[in-house]
Amino acid sequence: MSLCASTWRRMLCAAVGALALGAQATKAGELLISQQLLPGGELEVRYTPPEGVHELSFFDAARDAHKRWRGEMMKPQGSCTELTATGIRLRQEPDCRSAVLRLKARVLALDATYEAAQPLSDSSGVLAYSGHAAVLLKGHGLRWRWLPPQGGIVIHQGRVERAPVEQSASAEQVDRVLAGASRDEVRALGVAQYVYMGSSTGLTALPGANVLVDPSLDNERVARIRKVLDYTLARLTQLYGAALPGPGAVVTAVSGLPGFHGDTTAGRMMRLRLPRTLETMPGTALEGFVTHEVVHWWNSGLxxxxxxxxxxxxxxxxxxxxxxxxxxxxxxxxxxxxxxxxxxxxxxxxxxxxxxxxxxxxxxxxxxxxxxxxxxxxxxxxxxxxxxxxxxxxxxxxxxxxxxxxxxxxxxxxxxxxxxxxxxxxxxxxxxxxxxxxxxxxxxxxxxxxPEPVQRSEQLPLGMRRQSAAALMSALMRSDCGGSVGFWTLPQAFRLDPAVQCRSLRVTGEVESLAGQPVLADPVAAYAAVAKACQGGQPIAVRYAAGPDTELACPSSLPTPPMNQVIRLRAxxxxxxxx
Structure with missing residues (x-):
């Protein structure tokens, strides 16, 4: 009987095998980047460069990327690793063979930028974007390695794996991408994809898609998402006469943020961030949201x-x-x-x-x-x-x-x-x-x-009404908060981002009215009231959903309504x- 025949010995051997694979030396002239989910929900990224290489520049080396999330999430581990604004420095010591970074996975709400590491609500899994951790070395190959947690899975390029997953690129491929290669060649390097590492709880296989459901997601929304996937995948295959070349994967995550956000990446991976309640996803917003993301599998994937x-x-x-x-x-x-x-x-x-x-x-x-x-x-x-x-x-x-x-x-x-x-x-x-x-x-x-001239807020479509209100709120916030703007739009109020620092606004509050007028329900009246207060040399009264009011100094120049006429469809x- 082999050493790994019994159940408990198989579990032990699997764990030892994963550790051995993680510690395996790189091939000559190759950079190895390995990622694994640690107990407690932290993501470890380990960089093992070729011998003699100590400076590792991020593929996306923009300082804005460091400011927006790397400095917020990534922490160097041990004395061998230093994190800089544009890359990683490995200490030149005999024992320093790898640089190690750790991320506490959390949602940063980066809008059009891929989330670096989106966790499930119970931290049992994380969807990581490779592009934010990628390093390319001129003249050297690149090898990725993703390690599943014990008893867990890796979802890579839409496929579910229970063993470590690797993806390699030659030095020639790396050099072409550094020189400005095509989007397909960038994808081939694995530097623009989501990879899931974590528990397999909530995993379902549908025709054409693997779906990983957040443990906090209610059964009603799960059923609605599956119905959209079934219909849309079949309908687009029929419409274009072309199916996806392999399975896709959808990873849902529930967060405490209002609203929703999603994106897709190479390898037919889809991220869906959903709110805990349906308050900010009324009607068929969920169906529209999921359908939109599935269409991206065709228009930017196939x-x-x-x-x-x-x-x-x-x-x-x-x-x-x-x-x-x-x-x-x-x-x-x-x-x-x-x-x-x-x-x-x-x-x-x-x-x-x-x-x-x-x-x-x-x-x-x-x-x-x-x-x-x-x-x-x-x-x-x-x-x-x-x-x-x-x-x-x-x-x-x-x-x-x-x-x-x-x-x-x-x-x-x-x-x-x-x-x-x-x-x-x-x-x-x-x-x-x-x-x-x-x-x-x-x-x-x-x-x-x-066209139709605008005289009352009722003439504005709901989306335009909200955009007008948001434009006014943005202008006032920019003036009061040192140029920074951050808020979420709720049905009746703007929830201000507590990370923003302002002189007068209570950023922990929800703004309901400006100068005595409900800003979201009646932005036309709010614009007029703000203009009247400022023309009279008066501060702008700000009322919140709860807590004391504040007064806001008028900006140096008043914002104007985005439009003086609206487009109306004919009958x-x-x-x-x-x-």
């Missing part, structure tokens, strides 16, 4: 999209989510109209008179979600106007191709295909065309919408859109 223009993939995911929900009768006509109006107006508020052809890449100065959705809607409307025999979803199908990535030129070609009037080309590529007026003109030409707009 296909390719220009990542410098995030409105392309975010807008596509937003519009496709609406179409898929509408197809399942999860959005009625009134909800869809209100939602479309909200996004059109949010987009106009964000871009205004900017010329789209001159806008810089990235998210600054844009609303990637609202403007992306508005442009996808417009492109689909143009195609439907030329051929109304195809459904809205079918019109979207030809947008992506495996032969070329989706960029602005490809999007314009899809939208204007078969038209004598290059309307989308003018809107996005004409160096003289202001965006807002061009978008409105095209909506009117298609018989979809008209037959949904019919014209094929909805």
């Amino acid at each position: 296909f390719g999209t220009d990542q410098q223009r995030p409105w392309l993939h975010e807008g596509h995911a937003e519009w496709m989510a609406r179409l898929l929900l509408r197809e399942q009768s999860l959005l009625d006509a009134a909800e869809l109209r209100a939602d479309i109006e909200s996004n059109l107006n949010n987009c106009v508020a964000a871009r205004g008179a900017q010329v789209a052809a001159a806008m810089k890449p990235g998210r600054q100065g844009d609303d990637a979600y609202a403007c992306g959705m508005s442009l996808m809607l417009l492109g689909q409307a143009q195609r439907t106007a030329r051929d109304d025999k195809l459904s809205a979803l079918a019109q979207m199908g030809p947008l992506h191709s495996k032969d070329r990535p989706l960029d602005v030129a490809a999007f314009v070609a899809w939208a204007d295909a078969g038209s004598a009037v290059a309307a989308m080309a003018q809107l996005l590529q004409d160096p003289q065309q202001p965006f807002a007026s061009g978008l409105l003109a095209r909506l009117q030409a298609l018989g979809l919408a008209d 037959d707009a949904l019919r014209r859109l094929g909805l």
Whole structure:
């Protein structure tokens, strides 16, 4: 009988084997990065470089990355390791073979930036993003190693493993990426993916996806998420005539933060951060959220999209989510109209008179979600106007191709295909065309919408109302808090971020009204009241949901409402859109 035949001996051998693998020397000329979840929920990252290498620069060496999360989460272990603003320094001593960092996994709510290490609510597992811990050494290969905790699992590239998982890249691959290689080559290095390490409790295998459920997530939401995954995976496979090349994996995590956030990475990994209660996810927000993320598996995974223009993939995911929900009768006509109006107006508020052809890449100065959705809607409307025999979803199908990535030129070609009037080309590529007026003109030409002057908050769609209120709150907070802004939008109040330091605002409070007017319910009146107080040389009264009021000094320049007119859909707009 072998040493590892009995149950308890197998457990002992597995533990010893994992330790031996973790301590295994690197191959010549290779950097080894190993990660494992420790008891108590800490994540250990161990860097073992080739002999003679002591300076390790992070792949994302931006000082902002250090300021926003590395300095918050990563702690060097032992006397051999020093963490700098841009990398790691290994002490030049004979016994210092590895640099070791530890992270206490927690949610930092980094918005569009991948979470470094998102824990399950009971700390039994963590979803770690490799990009924030990645180091590339010129002329050296790279090997990743992920170790499952005892009795636990690793989920890597959508697949569930109970043994250590490795992923390697050659020195030639590393050098190409350092020189500016393609997105696919970056993915091949494993420096842009989520990997789960932890308990297998709550793991379910669905057709096309492995789902890891947070232990605090209620059964109702679990059932809703599974239903969305079943439908959307099958429907997109049918629509595009192409299935994902392997299983995906969804890791849900419940946090104490209000609202929700998610993203997907290479290897078909999906992160869903959900609130403890449904307060900030009313109606079918959960279904829309999950559908949006599944669409990313196609538009940025199976296909390719220009990542410098995030409105392309975010807008596509937003519009496709609406179409898929509408197809399942999860959005009625009134909800869809209100939602479309909200996004059109949010987009106009964000871009205004900017010329789209001159806008810089990235998210600054844009609303990637609202403007992306508005442009996808417009492109689909143009195609439907030329051929109304195809459904809205079918019109979207030809947008992506495996032969070329989706960029602005490809999007314009899809939208204007078969038209004598290059309307989308003018809107996005004409160096003289202001965006807002061009978008409105095209909506009117298609018989979809008209402008309406704003005089009361009731005229604003809910999303636009909240954006107007948030713009006012942001301006006042920036003035009072040394340029910093941080809050969450609740149904009736702004919950201020306690990490921000302000002169007058109580950052532990929830702001309900400004200058005597409910800021979220009536932002138009709030703007007018704030302006009146400041013009009269009076401070701005701030009322909170609980606790004493405060008074806020007027900023040096008063903010103005984002819009003086709104876009309203015409009565037959949904019919014209094929909805």
